[in-house]
Amino acid sequence: MSNAHPIPFRAILRHVLLIAGAALMLAPFIWMISTASKPQTEIFSSELHLIPYRFALADNLREAFAKANLLRFLLNGVIVTISIFVLQVMVALPAAYALAKLRFLGREALFALVLFGILIPPQATAIPVFLMLHKAGLLDSYAALVLPFTISVFGIFLMRQFFKTVPDDLVDAARMDGISEFGIVWRVMLPAAIPAVTAFGIFSVVAHWNDYFWPLIVLNSEQLRTPPLAVAHFRNNEAGTSYGPLMAAAMVIIAPLVIAFLFAQRRFIEGITLTGIK
Amino acid sequence: MAQIELSAIRKSFDGTDVLKGIDFRIENGEFISLVGPSGCGKSTLLRIIAGLEPQNSGQVHIDGRPVDAIRPSARNLAMVFQSYALYPHLSTFDNIAVPLRMRRLSAIERLPLLGTLLPSRRAKERHIRADVEGIAEQLDIAPLLRRKPGQLSGGQRQRVAVGRAMVREPLAFLFDEPLSNLDAKLRVHMRAELAELHRRLKATFIYVTHDQAEAMTMSSRIAVMMGGELIQAGTPAEIYDHPNDIRVAEFIGSPKINVLPGRIRKDGGVDVLGTALRLSCNAAAGECRVGVRPERIDVGAGPFSGTVVHLENLGAEAFVHLAIDGAGLRLIARLADVRHLPAMASSVAFGFAADAVRIFDPAGKRIELRAEQAERMREPAHV
Ligand SMILES: Nc1ncnc2c1ncn2[C@@H]1O[C@H](COP(=O)(O)OP(=O)(O)O)[C@@H](O)[C@H]1O
Ligand SMILES: [Mg+2]
Numbered sequence: 001m002s003n004a005h006p007i008p009f010r011a012i013l014r015h016v017l018l019i020a021g022a023a024l025m026l027a028p029f030i031w032m033i034s035t036a037s038k039p040q041t042e043i044f045s046s047e048l049h050l051i052p053y054r055f056a057l058a059d060n061l062r063e064a065f066a067k068a069n070l071l072r073f074l075l076n077g078v079i080v081t082i083s084i085f086v087l088q089v090m091v092a093l094p095a096a097y098a099l100a101k102l103r104f105l106g107r108e109a110l111f112a113l114v115l116f117g118i119l120i121p122p123q124a125t126a127i128p129v130f131l132m133l134h135k136a137g138l139l140d141s142y143a144a145l146v147l148p149f150t151i152s153v154f155g156i157f158l159m160r161q162f163f164k165t166v167p168d169d170l171v172d173a174a175r176m177d178g179i180s181e182f183g184i185v186w187r188v189m190l191p192a193a194i195p196a197v198t199a200f201g202i203f204s205v206v207a208h209w210n211d212y213f214w215p216l217i218v219l220n221s222e223q224l225r226t227p228p229l230a231v232a233h234f235r236n237n238e239a240g241t242s243y244g245p246l247m248a249a250a251m252v253i254i255a256p257l258v259i260a261f262l263f264a265q266r267r268f269i270e271g272i273t274l275t276g277i278k
Numbered sequence: 279m280a281q282i283e284l285s286a287i288r289k290s291f292d293g294t295d296v297l298k299g300i301d302f303r304i305e306n307g308e309f310i311s312l313v314g315p316s317g318c319g320k321s322t323l324l325r326i327i328a329g330l331e332p333q334n335s336g337q338v339h340i341d342g343r344p345v346d347a348i349r350p351s352a353r354n355l356a357m358v359f360q361s362y363a364l365y366p367h368l369s370t371f372d373n374i375a376v377p378l379r380m381r382r383l384s385a386i387e388r389l390p391l392l393g394t395l396l397p398s399r400r401a402k403e404r405h406i407r408a409d410v411e412g413i414a415e416q417l418d419i420a421p422l423l424r425r426k427p428g429q430l431s432g433g434q435r436q437r438v439a440v441g442r443a444m445v446r447e448p449l450a451f452l453f454d455e456p457l458s459n460l461d462a463k464l465r466v467h468m469r470a471e472l473a474e475l476h477r478r479l480k481a482t483f484i485y486v487t488h489d490q491a492e493a494m495t496m497s498s499r500i501a502v503m504m505g506g507e508l509i510q511a512g513t514p515a516e517i518y519d520h521p522n523d524i525r526v527a528e529f530i531g532s533p534k535i536n537v538l539p540g541r542i543r544k545d546g547g548v549d550v551l552g553t554a555l556r557l558s559c560n561a562a563a564g565e566c567r568v569g570v571r572p573e574r575i576d577v578g579a580g581p582f583s584g585t586v587v588h589l590e591n592l593g594a595e596a597f598v599h600l601a602i603d604g605a606g607l608r609l610i611a612r613l614a615d616v617r618h619l620p621a622m623a624s625s626v627a628f629g630f631a632a633d634a635v636r637i638f639d640p641a642g643k644r645i646e647l648r649a650e651q652a653e654r655m656r657e658p659a660h661v
Contacts, residue, residue, distance in 0.1 A: 172330050173363035177442075178351030178380035191367035 036060055036247035043243050060248035067245060068233040069223070070252055077227040077256075080145045081208045085201055087150040092200075093193075096159035097185045101171055111160070117153035123213070130217060144218040145226065149208065155200050162196035163189055198267050209257060227253040280341050280355075280449035280482050281306045282327060287336035289322055296322050298506040299336070304450075309476045309483040311493035314503035315529065320486040323503070324452050327484065329353050340449060351380070356443035360455040362435045364427040370438050371410055371423040377446040378406045413441045433464050440475070450482035457492060469495055490530045494518070502526045524642040527569050533597060536575065536609035540568040540637065546648065548637060551605055553581045557632045561645045569636040572597065575611035577620065580629015584609070586620050600628065 030050065035043055039056040042049075064070060098104070099111050129148045130139075138144050166189060174184045190197065212228040219225060230253060234246035282304040289297040296319045304310050312320045325331040327338055329350035338345050345353050356377075364373050379388060386392070387399040394400075414420040417437045427435055436456060443451055453472075457465045473496045476483050487493055493500045494514045501511040502525075510517060510526050521527035527535045540550040542565075546558035550568045577598060584600035587608070596616045601608050603625070611628065613619065620626045637645040 167361055167363065169359040169361045169363035170365070172325070172328075172350075173357070173359060173442075174365075175330060175350045176328065176355070176357050177377040179376075188365060191365075194367075 032247050032250055035243055036251050038244060040242065040244055056244060057248065060244040061252070063242070064234075064245040064249040064252065067242075068230050068249065070227075070230060070249060072223060073225050073227045073230045074252070074256065076142075076224060077209055077253075079142065080226055081205045083142070083146045084149045084208050085204045087146065088152045088155050088200075088204055089197060091151050092155035092159050093190060093197075094182065094185050095156045096163050097181075097189055099156070099160045100163035101166075101168070102181075114153050114156050114160075118157060122148075126214070126217065133218060139218055140220045140224065142224065145215055145224070148214070152200075152204065155204070158200050159193060159196060162193050166192050195267075195270055198264075198270070202264075205260075206257060282450060282482065282484070283339040283342075284323075284327070285337050285339070287323065287326060287338070288334045289319070289326065289331070290334055296506050297326075297333070300508050302501060302508055302511065304482060304484060307480050307482055308499055309473070309485065309497045311485045311487060311497035311500045312503055313487055313490055313493040313500055313529070316488050318503045319506045320488070320503055321454055324357075324454055324484065324486050328355055328357050328452055354446075354449045355452055356446060356448035356450075357452040357454065358436075358439045358443050358456045360458055362427070362439040362456075362459075364435060364438055364442070366427055368426070369423065370414075370419065370425055370427070370430070370441075373427065373438055374410045374413060374441045374445050375406050377442060378409060381446065382406065409445060410441075413445045416444075417441050432460050433468065436460065436468065440472075444479070448481070450484060451479075453483065453485045455487055456485075458487075458489070465492075472496060491532065494530065500530075502529060504529070520644075521569075521636065522644045524567060524569065524638040524644075527636060527638070531571060533572050533610045533612075535569045535571050535636075538568045538570070538602075538605075538607065538609070540566045542566050542637075542645075548635075551582060551602065555632060555635060557635065558648050559637060559645050560648060561637075561639060565640050566645060567638045567640070567642075569638065570609075570630045570634050572610045572612040573614075574634030575609065575628055575630050577611050577613060577626055577628045580627050582629060583625055583627050586622055586624050586626060589619060589622060591616055591619065598626075600626065 034050045034052070037055055037057040037060070038052040039054055039059070042052055042054070042056075099107060099114070133139050133144050133147070138147070170188060170192070171184055174188045179187055209226075210228060211226070215226045215229050216232075219229065230249050231246055234243075234249060235241050284300050284302045284304075287297055287300040288295070300323060312323060314320055322331060326333045329345065329348060333346075340353060340355075365376065368376070382402050382405070383393070383399060387396055387402070410423070411420065414423055417440060419434065419437050419441060422430060422434055422438070427438065430438065436459075439456070456472075457468050460468060469492060472483075472485075476496075483497075485493070485497060497514065499511060500514055500517045501508050502517060503509070504523075504525050509523050510521065512520075517526060517530050521530065524537065528537070538550050540548055540555075542548055542559065542561050542563050543554075544563045546560060548555045548557060548559065548566065548568070555568075577600075582602060584602045586598055587601045588599035590597040590599075593616065596613045596619055598611045598613060598620060599608055600611060637647070639645055
């Protein structure tokens, strides 16, 4: 076996496997687009065809927007995910800076607690958090959607690991130049950590944009609903679920993420490889 | 310009003593080098002076004022780091402007967007711009002001780091091995530039290095540190000619000083390799170590003989490595005349003048020679 003549069979096998994997990943999306483009009659027909005989995407979209206030839901999604992300960064960066660069008693113990926090699934604390929000009278509000997520132990961990790689001399130079400790976080560490913040932002925004569980628990009012809750509108036990508009709505909901991905593809991949998380 | 006084500075990390009581006084306008092997605590001492590291005990006074409770920036010292520590996201201009902006602008004026709209900020920015451009002119980095540190070479980054230190006109400059990331040629060039900068600014320079050549060539005074202690301070010539400890003698000078085993006789005379030297001391009889610098070894004549095992001809000078006959020892001699080198593996006689000899006790402390002997040593008498 020489390197100059790689066995083509291997290359073929590799690509076949990759294509199969990609197809498996894409299948639900293709199904969604297909269903969103079909009229109700075709959706329920027993034969399997991906390309509809009659394109009904526009009808389904129109119905989706008519049935639910999709624009409002999208706006809610933007408000909630951006607020969560901004607050997470405001908490995680100073905390990560302290854990990475300051020497104080109990630092290692605190960091161990952060790691421990990563292990706790959010569902485990859902009921206590719900009760706390209830006691504080904050249920059914933006605050209920945002506050529980402002402290991201994952974010603290990720940023701390990144800050560890920033040279100590840079921090000392900033101190000599008269920058305060908080100033160092925002003026020195944040610019140095933009790739890590981007990566964290991607995880955070995707997770909270797509979150179905928490908004479902804490919300009542329709005007506060986030995009994933929109699908609940189209599930109707009496009249039967209207799959066409539902899938059209689903398309609208994931569209912002897909568009954002296309714009920031390079950053996205940089971020993922940076964190080593897939 | 500042006079800095250190008294009984101690520092330990995790129970290990890194600085074991440093007393030292740095005069106004001096160029002082702290030199010593890696890990001896030079950087730690510098960081204590800067206020970046708190000492466990002892005081630092700057111009007679205790500064132990004062923040690094308020001590008004500037530091140049080995890694340069430039802000990677800022241009050269902004890097140099940071200390000025931090000092001259109020917190509101420093705000990213709002601050730039304030008229008072604009006036101050004009002054800052003038100051930064003046510094850039002096350091020959004016064409680089728009570039980011990532687009600069090592030597250019170093200048920017010096510029950032100069721009706020500090009381003293602290340098932590600023040249060790440069290639050999640039390092020699930058030595001359830094020495010239010192002459021009007349500020106090404290320069940390593990490279004795840098210390010897630039400073007005050298302080040699070993294992957390400051063992000798003096002018380069004093340190080179009159080391008071064998570790200083071995650290300063390249190639290293030759150390031969010796004996002090009961009458105070000194024997080396079985031959009596024409000098004596007051120390008790016993073992001692005899140091002779390579350039003080006279090859070709003398009571000793050795075999040439290695020759290094540098063009302007040459080093001859000799295996001393019957001693199992080697020494290095420097020859100024490279046209008459002994042949490899040939046997040569060698000796040294009595005043070339420095004697150290087994603990490494310098043994003083007797006064009347020292007098006689002026005439170069071969042993
Ligand atoms: N922050 C620190 N924590 C623990 N040990 C340290 C720290 N800084 C320095 N040391 C130790 O102190 C000793 C002296 O370090 P340093 O002052 O950097 O030496 P030098 O600059 O002379 O090479 C070294 O053994 C080093 O490991
Ligand atoms: Mg050091």
